Amino acid sequence: MPHTKKPRVATVSLAGCFGCHMSLLDLDERFLQLSDIVEFGRSPINDLRRFNERCRVGLIEGGCCNEENVQTLVEFRESCDLLIAVGECAIMGGIPAMRNTLPLADCLEEAYLDGRSVYNPSGRIPDDPELPLLLDRVYCAHDVVKIDYHLPGCPPQADTIWQALVAVLSDNPVNLPYELVKYD
Amino acid sequence: MDLPLRERIESVCRQYDRRRDRLMDMAIDIQAAERCISPEAQDALARELGMEVVDVQSLVTFYAFLTESPTGRVVVRLCDDIPDFLAGLDAVAEALSSELGLEFGQTSPDGQITLERTPCIGMSDQCPAALVNEVVVTNLTPESARAMARGLLRHGDPHRLVEHTGDGRNSHELIRAMVQNNLRERGPVLFGGPVTGRGLEAALRKPSAEVRAQVRASNLRGRGGAGFPTGQKWDFAAKAEGTRRTVICNADEGEPGTFKDRVLLTELPELMFEGMTIAAYAIGADEGILYLRGEYTYLRPFLEHVLGLRRRSGLLGRNILGHSGFDFDIRIQMGAGAYVCGEESALISSCEGLRGDPKTRPPYPAQSGYLGRPTVVNNVETLCAAARILEHGADWFAAIGEPQSTGTKLLSVSGHCERPGVYEVPNGLTLSDLLERVGAKQVQAVQVGGFSGHLIPPREFGRRISNTDLLTGGAVLVLGEGVDLIAMGVRVLEFFVEESCGFCTPCRAGNVLLLERMKRVAAGHGEEADYTYLAELSEAIKGTSRCGFGQTSPNVVLDLLRHFRPVLEKSIGIDPGNGTREAFDLGAALRDAERISGRRSTHHLAERTEHREAAPRKEVKIDGQTRQDTPKEGER
Ligand SMILES: Cc1cc2nc3c(=O)[nH]c(=O)nc-3n(C[C@H](O)[C@H](O)[C@H](O)COP(=O)(O)O)c2cc1C
Ligand code: SF4
Ligand code: SF4
Ligand code: FES
Numbered sequence: 001m002p003h004t005k006k007p008r009v010a011t012v013s014l015a016g017c018f019g020c021h022m023s024l025l026d027l028d029e030r031f032l033q034l035s036d037i038v039e040f041g042r043s044p045i046n047d048l049r050r051f052n053e054r055c056r057v058g059l060i061e062g063g064c065c066n067e068e069n070v071q072t073l074v075e076f077r078e079s080c081d082l083l084i085a086v087g088e089c090a091i092m093g094g095i096p097a098m099r100n101t102l103p104l105a106d107c108l109e110e111a112y113l114d115g116r117s118v119y120n121p122s123g124r125i126p127d128d129p130e131l132p133l134l135l136d137r138v139y140c141a142h143d144v145v146k147i148d149y150h151l152p153g154c155p156p157q158a159d160t161i162w163q164a165l166v167a168v169l170s171d172n173p174v175n176l177p178y179e180l181v182k183y184d
Numbered sequence: 185m186d187l188p189l190r191e192r193i194e195s196v197c198r199q200y201d202r203r204r205d206r207l208m209d210m211a212i213d214i215q216a217a218e219r220c221i222s223p224e225a226q227d228a229l230a231r232e233l234g235m236e237v238v239d240v241q242s243l244v245t246f247y248a249f250l251t252e253s254p255t256g257r258v259v260v261r262l263c264d265d266i267p268d269f270l271a272g273l274d275a276v277a278e279a280l281s282s283e284l285g286l287e288f289g290q291t292s293p294d295g296q297i298t299l300e301r302t303p304c305i306g307m308s309d310q311c312p313a314a315l316v317n318e319v320v321v322t323n324l325t326p327e328s329a330r331a332m333a334r335g336l337l338r339h340g341d342p343h344r345l346v347e348h349t350g351d352g353r354n355s356h357e358l359i360r361a362m363v364q365n366n367l368r369e370r371g372p373v374l375f376g377g378p379v380t381g382r383g384l385e386a387a388l389r390k391p392s393a394e395v396r397a398q399v400r401a402s403n404l405r406g407r408g409g410a411g412f413p414t415g416q417k418w419d420f421a422a423k424a425e426g427t428r429r430t431v432i433c434n435a436d437e438g439e440p441g442t443f444k445d446r447v448l449l450t451e452l453p454e455l456m457f458e459g460m461t462i463a464a465y466a467i468g469a470d471e472g473i474l475y476l477r478g479e480y481t482y483l484r485p486f487l488e489h490v491l492g493l494r495r496r497s498g499l500l501g502r503n504i505l506g507h508s509g510f511d512f513d514i515r516i517q518m519g520a521g522a523y524v525c526g527e528e529s530a531l532i533s534s535c536e537g538l539r540g541d542p543k544t545r546p547p548y549p550a551q552s553g554y555l556g557r558p559t560v561v562n563n564v565e566t567l568c569a570a571a572r573i574l575e576h577g578a579d580w581f582a583a584i585g586e587p588q589s590t591g592t593k594l595l596s597v598s599g600h601c602e603r604p605g606v607y608e609v610p611n612g613l614t615l616s617d618l619l620e621r622v623g624a625k626q627v628q629a630v631q632v633g634g635f636s637g638h639l640i641p642p643r644e645f646g647r648r649i650s651n652t653d654l655l656t657g658g659a660v661l662v663l664g665e666g667v668d669l670i671a672m673g674v675r676v677l678e679f680f681v682e683e684s685c686g687f688c689t690p691c692r693a694g695n696v697l698l699l700e701r702m703k704r705v706a707a708g709h710g711e712e713a714d715y716t717y718l719a720e721l722s723e724a725i726k727g728t729s730r731c732g733f734g735q736t737s738p739n740v741v742l743d744l745l746r747h748f749r750p751v752l753e754k755s756i757g758i759d760p761g762n763g764t765r766e767a768f769d770l771g772a773a774l775r776d777a778e779r780i781s782g783r784r785s786t787h788h789l790a791e792r793t794e795h796r797e798a799a800p801r802k803e804v805k806i807d808g809q810t811r812q813d814t815p816k817e818g819e820r
Contacts, residue, residue: 067785078762125780127783134776136773137773142765146764146765
């Protein structure tokens, strides 16, 4: 379906460090150019918390470490034509996935009870019903939903994000030059 | 009073002249005496041999039969490979475990018994089978497994488990095993007549180059699985630079479902040693090694005895049969439970007292092998055939079988058939002929060549056992209609993941990824895209692995994709339709957290979660029947 108005782009940081969003801001003056060609949908950039319209592209930072992440990611999948996993955490789980070798209970005990620097006189693991439940391990984005593109990097350079975004928005194949996807 | 550990280790080292390249032997002896090679023992070994402890540790942790912490006095290793599953392994495992009061992997608190699982121990024609220390028990039923467990708890003596010994030399006083040969068909080459020793006599009457020429003329090709021309290999070794040369007989027989060398080692060891001696003469070797898999330790005393007889008869030692200047002797090198050690360069590493890592080639063993010497590695059957060729002539041999695939092939047939066992058949036999002979009906597929071989569908049963068609080390596993081929694929990959030496990434990591995805498919959560992924990953592993292990481990996946697509397609899950992955199970992923926090998920995902709970994942069982109590397709 041809888009008569500006295509909408949604972004989200799930189990990530916001570093990938910082990279997006690294577009510097091109960010203004970006706002000329796209409208932001649900995104921390405009602080919009809900999808009010279908989006052309969703940029996913981070994998899923809790149920809320899963819910958000599923909403993204349902509300965006294309999903792009941005950065190592979304693609492979990244640093958060380092807990995957340990049972969840051990992680919580180390973090809230037994860790050397823990000060927790209540001796309780946080259990407020407002807190989303953690998953047994950290899942990368494509473990949970289908992902259309992966942009490698920690974070991917602003240029990488820019070129990929411009390509998909203009229905061109994403052919990133080697320098933008090599990491050695 | 017992000597302190240091001194016990020292005395073991002395037996092997403190030679580092005999570390395997020392480790095996220490394991037997101490029931482990503890960090202290490793330390003592390292000091004694002037090695780094990590090098000793690296060897100890590589082999399944060597352990760092003590095993029980009796170790029960139940084979859990596919033929055993087909023969009712689950009930046997359950009986054994409950009667012993042990889970698999556990040792009893009194240190008496350890219960473990192990891949194929070379008894696939009489399984379920187990090793109890070195003693083989076969044809286990839940009842006999219970009786065995009770016996072990009472007297703790594995040898007393053998009530009846098997046929032929299985009853020899130095073997006394309940193993049956199950030799169903004797062909003209190996089992065609008595072992006369005339092959060696004939060889020694000729110049060595002529012996090689004769083997070349016979067109004999390796019987270990790769089918390399034997005469050519001998020529390379004879012509390679070096002062000393070595002949190694590969009796590792680790390919699951292969057990034909077991029968040769039992019934025709004289022929095998004769073949080794002929090879030694042909290439100018003074040293021979029989690499015997740890699972066949029960044959060792007998084989040592045969070697002793040969030495006394002047068939080994100095100036063999009066041929002055031809000195050659053979030692037995035991393996210790590592499939990859059947690969010739890994086998050489193992003989050198190293971890069984394959070596980078070139140089090939024939140029630079054992301790850097030109080395010929041949399969047991190849060497037996070579002895017959010298005895009866190249033309006689070449007239049997097919022009490009001369002689006979020994096959180890197991699985769903009436007459499992060993068959010596002329090369060129079709699979359908073979299936007829073994009494196999309603066959869904045949796996030829073991786990690293190929899965053949019925429409290709016209294919031939031959160097030019189905090249095989001899394993033929018949899979009847009830078998769950996907579950079987999973089991094969589990084997490869467990046995990879880990040296190169495509094999070490790639097989893990293959297994993970195949498990997803087996659980009924496959997606169309999984098949492309599996195919591409398989090709990548095959194309980039360093040795034959990784170059063949994905075969089962590729064959399933190629020939059994409809079977795979049945396991494509129900697409949830909203882009979420069928395989992602939120309910399961939240279970830990719900338990820890004592509350249910508050998010609006309950629907999805409950949908999952109603449909527990299918358990992966090879024997189709055990699936019945899990939901069928469409019920979800
Ligand atoms: C992973 C792997 C396992 C092998 N296992 C065996 C084995 O158990 N027995 C054997 O004779 N050859 C085995 N081979 C083949 C050997 O590397 C080698 O080709 C063979 O011993 C050569 O002898 P032949 O030419 O007489 O067949 C194996 C190869 C690979 C890659
Ligand atoms: S990929 Fe790197 S930058 Fe991006 S969220 Fe993960 S850790 Fe942060
Ligand atoms: S292919 Fe596998 S077994 Fe062979 S060297 Fe590589 S890791 Fe080791
Ligand atoms: S002995 Fe069990 S499969 Fe060979």
